[in-house]
Amino acid sequence: MKIPVGILGATGSVGQQFIHLLRDHPFFEITALAASERSVGKKYEDVVTWFLPTPMPDFVKEMIVQPCEPTLPCRLVFSGLDTAVAGLLETSFAQAGYQVISNARNHRFDEDVPLVIPEVNSDHLSLIQHQSYGDGCLITNPNCSTIGLTLALKPLLDTFGIEALHVVTLQALSGAGYPGVSSLDILDNVIPYIAGEEEKIRQEPLKILGTLSENHIQPADIRISAQCTRVPVIDGHLECVSIKLKTKSTKEDIIHIWERYRSVVQDMDLPMAPKQPIHYFHNPAYPQPKLHRNLDKGMAVSIGRLQACPVLDYTFTLLSHNTIRGAAGTAILIGEYLTKKNLQI
């Protein structure tokens, strides 16, 4: 008996990725697709502009799109809703007793809402006990650029401490949703600006890497500088990082610590969990979006080019799939974690 789940924002880019990743899922079965007014009551295949490179799964084609109201036939919903509407809608679902795992940014900094990457801070999930949603709850996953970065930082923080870091992102087009970036703006071009993105990268890692005590998260104390650019790549965010550690370390130690990093979720037999969360490549031209974004089901973080930095301590390059690891995949992993821990239903 699989657990019935609903997708909020099912026609959008994250919604499509939820559907793609949940086809044939061993725990979950999609029983409801919800989207905006103009799609409600129609067949999914008639209202969606499917743009994933893998075909639309047959089982969703004939499903009738539901309104985003808390009357869906499931208790767990994954939300790929747009920020413009996610705030109120997600609250209404939680209040009605649904477990909401959201990819939207609206509730990420609510005091009682955990902002979770399962490999990094699954302990923060206990915050939901302090929520006032009755049987329901509201959990968020971080921004797409934040997830890959924070996963790479976690083992360094644990071992050496981190004082400061600077990151320049080269972000993929799918991060802007659909239709998103006009082809006339990005062909033969890069755009050195993504509204609101730099703020998220400066703030979200501090909450994720923060310390839970009782019902409160004390943010981590790291200075983060970010510059974000959009590049003509379909999927996969590349990030150029320079970092200052608290304790000095050798290059070999850092690589060793990354490659050996395992968290509790790697031992729980969760379908979406990568076997090895962080891969280090010694080829100086790696990682690359086209070659490595799909590593370990798109859930691994690929790192390369660790070098001494004349300004801070080290520079390196990291890559992660922005709509899988950076969005729908992490949300599903949270759902899997909750399920295994019997934290729901």
Added chain:
Amino acid sequence: MKIPVGILGATGSVGQQFIHLLRDHPFFEITALAASERSVGKKYEDVVTWFLPTPMPDFVKEMIVQPCEPTLPCRLVFSGLDTAVAGLLETSFAQAGYQVISNARNHRFDEDVPLVIPEVNSDHLSLIQHQSYGDGCLITNPNCSTIGLTLALKPLLDTFGIEALHVVTLQALSGAGYPGVSSLDILDNVIPYIAGEEEKIRQEPLKILGTLSENHIQPADIRISAQCTRVPVIDGHLECVSIKLKTKSTKEDIIHIWERYRSVVQDMDLPMAPKQPIHYFHNPAYPQPKLHRNLDKGMAVSIGRLQACPVLDYTFTLLSHNTIRGAAGTAILIGEYLTKKNLQI
């Protein structure tokens, strides 16, 4: 009477840009095109794979390609030679009495060879008086990423002093020459590595911004960290910079100093000189390669997104045309400067 000039490496990407920029030049007339063995003796149009978006000028089509030997009918040569051969060939031209202005990296760190951006360190050109090339001389222009960056740094250095900076480049395809980067490697991709490029950005600005005393250049004392990436853009290098100044400054002062920056070459009526070397854009999504690379004949540096940096002092984004401002255009500007100053012939 125009000054006859030769182009070494005339079939390559920088060679083509030399030809494009020197058509109808008021000072110079191309009288010799030199290239490698396999092209010698043939018509230029039959051996070149012209890939500039503007058509090949008619006057070069029928010119017979010469060997790269110091028997060309001119005294000034612009060299777009490949590093593999530039070292010895350029020396042989200088020794034979030619004035060589080179875009290759081979001689950039020779003690007596100036590494010049005319707006920044035209005073370094006096070094050629200490060269042992008789009537000849050897001058180099910097690497494509270095030129735009160093131009942006110069007024900041003069006014505030610079302690350190970190730069991440998003470099265009034309910087890799022709055929250069395979389309299979770069479509839907970025490559976080360009061999030798990070070293150049760490070292070249120090010589350019260094102090000339007698016949010696004392390098500037700035810590520079660089990470270089290749992106699917035809022309125009974008650079994301974070910088630590010696004297604190306001954002407004920095912008003011950039916009007002003029050097001696802006007053000399040189055809290749930009009217305003540095443009600051207040639109947060600017500068962009496609929109701004051709500003002021491709010789201007475009800057935007100056922001406080939580790690160093400020971050900003800059853009310059890599084969014009970053290569052939700067070399020609050096030639124009020498001509106006009667430093040659």
Added chain:
Amino acid sequence: MKIPVGILGATGSVGQQFIHLLRDHPFFEITALAASERSVGKKYEDVVTWFLPTPMPDFVKEMIVQPCEPTLPCRLVFSGLDTAVAGLLETSFAQAGYQVISNARNHRFDEDVPLVIPEVNSDHLSLIQHQSYGDGCLITNPNCSTIGLTLALKPLLDTFGIEALHVVTLQALSGAGYPGVSSLDILDNVIPYIAGEEEKIRQEPLKILGTLSENHIQPADIRISAQCTRVPVIDGHLECVSIKLKTKSTKEDIIHIWERYRSVVQDMDLPMAPKQPIHYFHNPAYPQPKLHRNLDKGMAVSIGRLQACPVLDYTFTLLSHNTIRGAAGTAILIGEYLTKKNLQI
């Protein structure tokens, strides 16, 4: 004293091209920019998303956008209006006494409206004497793919007659307007469909190549088959044509006839007229959008690869700039023609 002109739909892609081509125009001066409700009353630079690779001309930046109503300070208007609104608005301008030269498809098949490529059928302009617009008139230029194709057909029709042709287009992104095609739809992709385009290519050449007798145009009798695709190219439509002539001809004769083709407008000293309307390239890999779209100010048609066809008679490839030759440039050329002929004001 220049003639004042207005631009309808000034913020759109064709509107931007009108502005670009009319900066420093010897006949015309832009005195009014008109656009939709949401832009009216604001500065042009604040409402437009300028995406041409050349900077926005200074003189339009501060111009206040007007409503698309026939109260503009000019008598000649170039319309880049969208099909959704062009029908009624253009009629209202013509009725109010404006000369309207339109790029929209709405009125192209009105009985009394000429559909004009000046080099092909400037005689059709006499139709406007039969219009019921009083001092005003309404003239249309053809679809972007049609213009280049029909120009290539005209000399063949005159000399050999044409029975049938088949064309496959590879059309540029700028043809879809802005924002137009989503980058997620077209990066690493081509789309074998452009709504309504095949119909235009099958019908428009028949009217343009038709015969004017009195106040009526007898369409040409040619069977045309078309398949249209969208490709990731910014500007420049490529068309693969196979053609069946009425009189057999040699390859050399056809090329000769194309290269020698001149029309009345080539002798009238019109600023927008190409010197040579049709260029034939013998390089088998030519023409290419990136290399040849800007030939002769973007107003030339480039042709190559003429070969015997085992099914019809000959195949060849042609290229023309879709927003210059295929839209704004041809409209301006019509305006120049009218001006020189004193057919207006």
Added chain:
Amino acid sequence: MKIPVGILGATGSVGQQFIHLLRDHPFFEITALAASERSVGKKYEDVVTWFLPTPMPDFVKEMIVQPCEPTLPCRLVFSGLDTAVAGLLETSFAQAGYQVISNARNHRFDEDVPLVIPEVNSDHLSLIQHQSYGDGCLITNPNCSTIGLTLALKPLLDTFGIEALHVVTLQALSGAGYPGVSSLDILDNVIPYIAGEEEKIRQEPLKILGTLSENHIQPADIRISAQCTRVPVIDGHLECVSIKLKTKSTKEDIIHIWERYRSVVQDMDLPMAPKQPIHYFHNPAYPQPKLHRNLDKGMAVSIGRLQACPVLDYTFTLLSHNTIRGAAGTAILIGEYLTKKNLQI
């Protein structure tokens, strides 16, 4: 016990696709990777520039590259050799008793060499009985553009007969091998020429669709016209076809016949065989390379936009994966067919 197979030209683009498709293959096991001189004796992972979007399989990384000489530990070899060397090398393997299935064009028109698409003309394989290679044999698969096209033609030929057809291809970059097309030539561009390609499309279908009688193939009698272009797409050739049938037919009948088409190989339980060789899409914007190239393991042909043609009878658009269906996948399917039929070993 799997059958040991060798890959000739293992480092090239088709070679990589062979390796990718043969990982975990139920019939075959790669026991030898052979390539050119400069790679021989080295580990595969050290000499290959792997550019497929899926990671290099682990089992090939440490394999030592062998010379392309008939001393490989296997009897069946798949050849992805370059045309420049394939002719003699493949003959030498066949003469030494190897079964050679080749993707190169060299032997495709040898009288006794079958040119095979298993779904279309597996009966032609009996030609190998007339070869003079002893225990060895030599079989070829067709050109990448030909395979998809000919599969679409086969059921039409069988049912209606075909008089003539015209095809314009929009071919992917991977068809040119690696490094292949320079990014500077194809970004923001299309190239209307691929050397030798049009000839292959005009000739190869005639042999494939020809009739075998005794030891001789009588070519089909169809007039084929082809124009080939290269577009900035990584994988997947799109073809715009117009066709004249011998017997008139309705659109519905044609679609029905395509969708119902099955060949003998669909009933043989061959791992590489598509379940349904031809898919027809009713969405007017389909098929598209990015969306449909991987359909049915990359072995299906996708068709759409069937319309009446004013010049011939019908136009339609087809798509197939050029390095899977159009090269390595079809070669492997030939190998699987031979194996099941006990035509080897």
